[in-house]
Amino acid sequence: MRPENETDGQPKRSFIEQARRAQIIAAAVEVIAEVGFVKASLARIAAHAGISKGVISYHFAGKEELMAQIVTQVYSDISEAVVPRILAEENHNAMIRRHIIAVAEHMSGHRDQIAALGEIFSHLRKDNGEPYFDTDSSAPLYEGLEGLYRSGQESGAFRDFDPRVMAVTQQSAIDAMFAYWVANPGHDLDAHAAELAELFDRATRASDTD
Amino acid sequence: MRPENETDGQPKRSFIEQARRAQIIAAAVEVIAEVGFVKASLARIAAHAGISKGVISYHFAGKEELMAQIVTQVYSDISEAVVPRILAEENHNAMIRRHIIAVAEHMSGHRDQIAALGEIFSHLRKDNGEPYFDTDSSAPLYEGLEGLYRSGQESGAFRDFDPRVMAVTQQSAIDAMFAYWVANPGHDLDAHAAELAELFDRATRASDTD
DNA sequence: CTAGATTCTGGCCATGCGGCCAGAAAATGA
DNA sequence: TCATTTTCTGGCCGCATGGCCAGAATCTAG
Numbered sequence: 001m002r003p004e005n006e007t008d009g010q011p012k013r014s015f016i017e018q019a020r021r022a023q024i025i026a027a028a029v030e031v032i033a034e035v036g037f038v039k040a041s042l043a044r045i046a047a048h049a050g051i052s053k054g055v056i057s058y059h060f061a062g063k064e065e066l067m068a069q070i071v072t073q074v075y076s077d078i079s080e081a082v083v084p085r086i087l088a089e090e091n092h093n094a095m096i097r098r099h100i101i102a103v104a105e106h107m108s109g110h111r112d113q114i115a116a117l118g119e120i121f122s123h124l125r126k127d128n129g130e131p132y133f134d135t136d137s138s139a140p141l142y143e144g145l146e147g148l149y150r151s152g153q154e155s156g157a158f159r160d161f162d163p164r165v166m167a168v169t170q171q172s173a174i175d176a177m178f179a180y181w182v183a184n185p186g187h188d189l190d191a192h193a194a195e196l197a198e199l200f201d202r203a204t205r206a207s208d209t210d
Numbered sequence: 211m212r213p214e215n216e217t218d219g220q221p222k223r224s225f226i227e228q229a230r231r232a233q234i235i236a237a238a239v240e241v242i243a244e245v246g247f248v249k250a251s252l253a254r255i256a257a258h259a260g261i262s263k264g265v266i267s268y269h270f271a272g273k274e275e276l277m278a279q280i281v282t283q284v285y286s287d288i289s290e291a292v293v294p295r296i297l298a299e300e301n302h303n304a305m306i307r308r309h310i311i312a313v314a315e316h317m318s319g320h321r322d323q324i325a326a327l328g329e330i331f332s333h334l335r336k337d338n339g340e341p342y343f344d345t346d347s348s349a350p351l352y353e354g355l356e357g358l359y360r361s362g363q364e365s366g367a368f369r370d371f372d373p374r375v376m377a378v379t380q381q382s383a384i385d386a387m388f389a390y391w392v393a394n395p396g397h398d399l400d401a402h403a404a405e406l407a408e409l410f411d412r413a414t415r416a417s418d419t420d
Numbered sequence: 421c422t423a424g425a426t427t428c429t430g431g432c433c434a435t436g437c438g439g440c441c442a443g444a445a446a447a448t449g450a
Numbered sequence: 451t452c453a454t455t456t457t458c459t460g461g462c463c464g465c466a467t468g469g470c471c472a473g474a475a476t477c478t479a480g
Contacts, residue, residue, distance in 0.1 A: 122332040165405040172386030195375040
């Protein structure tokens, strides 16, 4: 039996439980990165972690929760590493460049994480079959970029484009960069990021005549 | 029993067989677009087409071949509609713009097709679990864009960027546009395409000082 | 030391899937 | 008309999966 501490809000977790959850998440990331979402069964993840299958069921409500936790974990790692570096920049043009370059630099040391994230994004579905992560659930992510674009437009650093379209495009360009890198490990990630930074700088920057 | 005409090269197909294959492909596209790849079982596709499940097995070697045929079909439709319009342009900058706008115009009347295509791309795997369509299998697609970029660079229309990165980025931007549109049917596809055309024109165009 | 809470094991079960097949039905052609 | 080929039906089979549970093992506190 599982202790019921979920009377309100967040369940309390013992240290052992936190450690187990972290271990399972780490194992799941490695397995998904290696064999893909579809073949990453609970049995396989458990075997990779050196534990029994039931342990996963014990610590997570189901496969869905495990996957969602992976996404949460990776996302917060990224934010922690990238956001401060963006905010350290002093003008909007530099912030755009920094966003792309910082996330690439961070991910270059965490390839399994970004590979697993891509798999989960495209495969995880709710029971009714709808995507777990669509453009709406990513809204907070886009809103950050959109806000940056809008304020840059107000300051005159950026030309007059549709911020939503630009945000969707920049995010997709970054995702594609990682997908390409995951499929082609020899690819030069930093060089790719530098190209993207130049690309979006030119695409967003106000013309001299504007 | 199935007649064996596959002695060499392409199997001969009767008119009835061609019609059935087309019917099944059409049904599969609709089902995938509606319920997603994972829930699009052969049984469901057959029911939607009003035929027995075995018919699909009879006309296609397996689910894999059916999915591959869908991709082939949709791709050739796109090429037929878009390529001539690109070639009709007279300079490289206009060709880039036309590529984006023409594909969006074509797809605006074929939403199920592009929705199914996205599902198949991200879900279809070989037996060994590897993606059926990765960046390498899309190489012919990229090579077309890359060639366009290179010749534009030689002519001086484009600045000096990495053609591979630009091709991957432009394709991902277009894919993201469709994905956003599929998830948000009210989205203005033509306006989005116009924004992208402007974006990539600015990103690729040679500076006055180059 | 001991009782109770916590964590783990290993296997069972229902479900849904794709592939397959024997025989029915329909089309073909002489 | 009737034999032969082509097409279709409906169900069966093996397989893999995620969820679940009874009982064992381990830890904790009094």
